[in-house]
Amino acid sequence: GKPVMVLEAGYPTAPAYRGFSEEGQVRYIERAIEATIRSGANGYYYYNLCSPEGRMRWFQGETLFERIEPYWGLVRCDGSRKPAFEALRRAFRSCAS
DSSP states (O other): OOOOEEEEEOOOOOOGGGTOOHHHHHHHHHHHHHHHHHTTOSEEEESOSBOOGGGOGGGOSSSHHHHHGGGOOSBOTTSOBOHHHHHHHHHHHHHHO
8 A cells, every 4th residue: 555666777778798788778668667557656766867978987897886887877978868768758658648
């Protein structure tokens, strides 16, 4: 009987050698939003909107976390939108109708 929220869920777009890509981010969002709605959750918080990408030199370390951390966003550091931005917009519009 309590409301459920999906928090800080997301998918990075790099590094490619680990299998991450912009296409994978789109597929993740489409599936995650659909599953969130289907399960009856009350909300979904995507982590995060903007990616610093190459600007975070201190996150270019040896661990997987350090290598993927700069690439979670739906908007690149130059302000251009990744394809997943529109996928998220479409998913939210479909659940609002």
